[in-house]
Amino acid sequence: MTTDTAVADATAAEDGAQPPATPSRSRRRRRQLWIFLAPAVLLNLVWGWYPLATSFVLSFTDARLRGDVTFTGFESYERMINDPLVAQAFRVSIIFAVLSIVLTFVVPILVAILLMEMPRRTMRWMMLLWFLPLSSVGTAILWRYVYNTDYGLLQSIATGLGFDRQPFLNSSDQVLFWLVIPGLVLYGPGLIYLATLQSVPTSYYEAAEIEGAGFWRKIWTISLPRMRPVILMMLMFAVIGNLQQFEWPMLMTDGGPGGASRTAVMYVYDILNQLRYADATALSILLFALIMLVVAVMRFAIREDPDAPPRRSLRELVTRKGDH
Amino acid sequence: MTIRTPRAPGSNAAPIVTRRSFLRASAALGIVGTGVVGLAACSADDDDPSGGPEPLPTELAEATLVVSDAGPYKAVPDETAQAENPSNKIYADTLQAWLDENPAVKLEAANVDVWNKDAMVTAIAGGTAPAIYYANVIGGWNNEGIKQAFAQQLAADTTDLVASFDVVGRMTDAARLVWERNWAIDGRYFGAPLTFSIGEVVHYRRDLVDQLGLPQPQLGWTWADLRALAKALTADGRKGIMLRTSPMNAAFKTAEGADVLGRLPNPDGPWWWRYDYGIDADSHAEAVANLRGIIFEDESALADIGTGDDPWAPRHAFNRGEIAMHINSIDMLLQGPDAEDGPVALSDSVGLPLDDVTGIVALPAGLNGHASPSSCENILQSVAFDPELGDDELVAAFSLHMYMNTEGQVSRGQAQYDAAQDLRSVWQGARAYPVFTEVIDGLPGSLAEGWGEKIAASVQEIAELTQRPDPGWFVPVESNPGPGDEALNDAMSKWWYEPSEPDVAADLDTLSDVRNQQAASFSSSVSWDDFAAGASEYYDALSAHWEENAPDFHRDTFKPWLEEHVRPALG
Structure with a gap:
């Protein structure tokens, strides 16, 4: 449930009990709201929106670090759009995101559901083991050795089982698959699912059991519907995060072989290293546009929680609630 | 899809804005983007060109130098650090001797990652860079990148100080050659030599x-x-x-020879190179x-x-x-x-x-005699100085650098030898081949005494190898960035790591296409005439080099290629 729907929910519960606010109370209420919001808005403007807006403007210039800046129009965008490696990098990013979501998104959900079914003591131990705060960089470096074709653990297992030597990360056909696989052991999102499940009243399950519901039935009719808003939010985050993937391919393959694992953000980084700031910014904005498009499609295609109450604007809330 | 906004090379038709007005304009736009944040803090100083070399002051004026903990010259280590590690004590004694001689100069420690290019470039642009940093880092460790960084004003002009301290006259022959070829831009310098290596x-x-x-x-x-x-x-x-x-x-x-034979002058522009591997x-x-x-x-x-x-x-x-x-x-x-x-x-x-x-x-030569007798490259690591430094600070920083690499290096080496009684601790790592002759004369022992005659002889042999001419020695430096090497690196990483057999000829054609597509959208900042003159000199030097060092390759491959593909393009 999103914050504003929660607020709307609470407000709806109080509707009717409160008289309409007078104009002076409403103004005072608005002023209070802005005073509380001001620090967050200010920080966001200074550290978030201003640099981002500046970056957008920079993409239309030659963006030198020192000296005068010259407006160059769409030159950087033209250069990026006509660069064959940009298309390749976007392709890699999209395939990586799709693979990652298909192969790793469901696992933490299943793990969370299964953990809930375990005895409390066992659950705590399993949580400790599975949800250890693993360093992503450290894990990537560890997996680099696991995948080593000469002396890696996986190669030993493969040859020990009688298979031919495997290329793992050295193959441009397989590299993205192997880069995604370590995501299976990073259960960070599982904690969020677990917290959601723990907030489901046990009476729901007890009632279901009285009605004769089995394990799968309870998951299908109680657990998953209650987790739905969180799953959708995590899916959105997963799409956004995976389309901006950088550190794993950077640490494990440096984008190779043959650029088969060079993501869009890695290419931005490469271009930045060549002091081509306008090009890097233009490419970042193209990536931003792609992510916005994907998110917009997802928001359009996936319905919100049908049980959620209708949304209300802040103005509406303020006007209706008065200074209560 | 092509969105073309034609702009003639060197054209001034595009509107020029100052950084202040640019930032004002950008602040007004609440449009979301992502990317380069640090650039927002850029400043627009127009460095006045210096006149002739001036005599050095007898005493350094008051100056505070911000120095990085990561080098090249960190602040004086505290007593605990000196007690824990004898080399810290030696360093502290060396540096303190200079500070005592120059009481008006203060060092202020800063935590800047001088080995990280992004961090350094952002710090320089934002005015938070240390006074002295590694020039090779900001240039991405390649000669072209370093010169381009200098052309983009990422380092202070030190031409006068190089002359005043007689830097060139005090260098070893091998180091001097690299310094003059790789670190000079139109006769001007933007740093000071630090270490020499055979790479x-x-x-x-x-x-x-x-x-x-x-x-x-x-x-x-x-x-x-x-x-x-x-x-x-x-x-x-x-x-x-x-x-x-x-x-x-x-x-x-x-x-x-792929980097030579695969790259050709392109008079049709707007980028003066094209590729045909x-x-x-x-x-x-x-x-x-x-x-x-x-x-x-x-x-x-x-x-x-x-x-x-x-x-x-x-x-x-x-x-x-x-x-x-x-x-x-x-x-x-x-x-x-x-x-x-x-x-x-x-x-x-x-x-x-x-x-x-x-x-x-030495590294092997090519199968077909390219790069004979070796493809080794002598490397000179240098330091650069913060372009925001004032005159007094720049003199102080340069003076500190020269001290630490001449008298300071000698006294430090002597102290290390006194402590360890092992010449390998003196002639080690980047300090194994001092840049300045007075250091070689002043240090105890020699490379051969420390590491053995055979190793020293090999080092000497490699250091004296004739260096293959580089375009950067002759072609004027570009202030506009050009296409990167990603496509070439992609082709190579596929060949070296993919187990399946590659079709190298097809890969080379694809590589040429990709690089030409990329190059077509860049504009050179150098006029064609200047480029062609520099390129002609470069190819003449290359021809002479290979005629002497790889005569078969010169006769059978290079000369026909030169006459057929390069000379007509250069006119």
Whole structure:
């Protein structure tokens, strides 16, 4: 449930009990709201929106670090759009995101559901083991050795089982698959699912059991519907995060072989290293546009929680609630 | 889809805005983007061109220099640090002597990662850079990148100070050559020399070669010879060599001449270079097959994309006896006696002097005589100075640098020798080949006395190799960035790591297409006439170099290529 729907929910519960606010109370209420919001808005403007807006403007210039800046129009965008490696990098990013979501998104959900079914003591131990705060960089470096074709653990297992030597990360056909696989052991999102499940009243399950519901039935009719808003939010985050993937391919393959694992953000980084700031910014904005498009499609295609109450604007809330 | 906004090279038609007005304009726009945040803090100082060299002041004026903990000159270590590590004490004593002589200069410690290019470039743009930093870092460790960084005003102009301190006159011959060729832009300098190195060389197990009764590898050997030696040294669970990405890339680009023969002048512009790697495709395919043969046919090499370009993995494997050769910086050999898992530990475990266990030899020449007798490149590491420094601060920073690399280096070396009584602790790593002659004269002992006659002779031999001419020596530096090397690196990483057999000729055609598509959208900041004049000089020098050093290659490959593809383009 999103914050504003929660607020709307609470407000709806109080509707009717409160008289309409007078104009002076409403103004005072608005002023209070802005005073509380001001620090967050200010920080966001200074550290978030201003640099981002500046970056957008920079993409239309030659963006030198020192000296005068010259407006160059769409030159950087033209250069990026006509660069064959940009298309390749976007392709890699999209395939990586799709693979990652298909192969790793469901696992933490299943793990969370299964953990809930375990005895409390066992659950705590399993949580400790599975949800250890693993360093992503450290894990990537560890997996680099696991995948080593000469002396890696996986190669030993493969040859020990009688298979031919495997290329793992050295193959441009397989590299993205192997880069995604370590995501299976990073259960960070599982904690969020677990917290959601723990907030489901046990009476729901007890009632279901009285009605004769089995394990799968309870998951299908109680657990998953209650987790739905969180799953959708995590899916959105997963799409956004995976389309901006950088550190794993950077640490494990440096984008190779043959650029088969060079993501869009890695290419931005490469271009930045060549002091081509306008090009890097233009490419970042193209990536931003792609992510916005994907998110917009997802928001359009996936319905919100049908049980959620209708949304209300802040103005509406303020006007209706008065200074209560 | 093409969105073209034509702009003639060098045209001033586009509106110029000052940084202040630019930032104002950008602040007004609440449009979301992502990317370069640090650029927001850029400033627009117009450095006035300096006049002639001025005499040095007898006493340094008041100045506070911000220095990074990560080097090149950190602030004086505190007493605890000095007590914990004797080398900190030696450094502190050396630096304090200079500070005592120059009481008006203060050092202020800052935590800036001077080894990180992004961090440094952002710091320079934002006005938070240390006074002195590694110039090679901001240039991405390549000559072209360094000059471009200077052209973009990322370092202070030090031409007058270089003259005032007689920097050039005090340098060794080998260092001076590199300094004048690689670090000068139109006769001006933007830093000061720090260390000299013969760069990457082949490290090999001399004792194993002797045990097998094989001839020792020598200057002028080829990549085919290296392959044969790697195969011969592969035995008893030991591989012949560990291959990193960059030496393999260098083998293709430099030793096999791809970076010369694949790049042609392009008078049609707007970028003055175009690419055609297919011209010498057969030779390139042969070179690729030879390198791949070491990995996939002979199975005498460790090579994995995950190891990539990590220089420490082969060093560790070599010192543990798991491989018999690796290609790495000479600094990886000349590590002090205390270096854990270092070459000295290897010689101790074998029970022979280091000189008899480990040999170094120049990188192999190309299969077809390209880059003969070697593709080694002498490297000069330099420091640059914050372009925001005032005159007094710049003089103080330059003075500190010169002291630490002349008198300071001598007194430090002497103190190290007094403490350890081991010349290897004096002539180690980047300090093994001082840039200034007075340091060589002043330090106790010599490289040969510290590390052995054979190693010293090899270093000397490689340092004296004729360097292949580089376009940067002749062609005016671009202030506009050009296309990157990603496409070329992609092709090579596929060849070195993909087990499936590549179609090298097809890959080269694709590579040429990609690079030409990229180049077509860049504009050169140099006029064609200036470019063509510089390029002509470059090709003349290259022709003379190969005529002398690789006459067969010059006659059969280079000269016909030059006459057919280059001369007509240059007019």
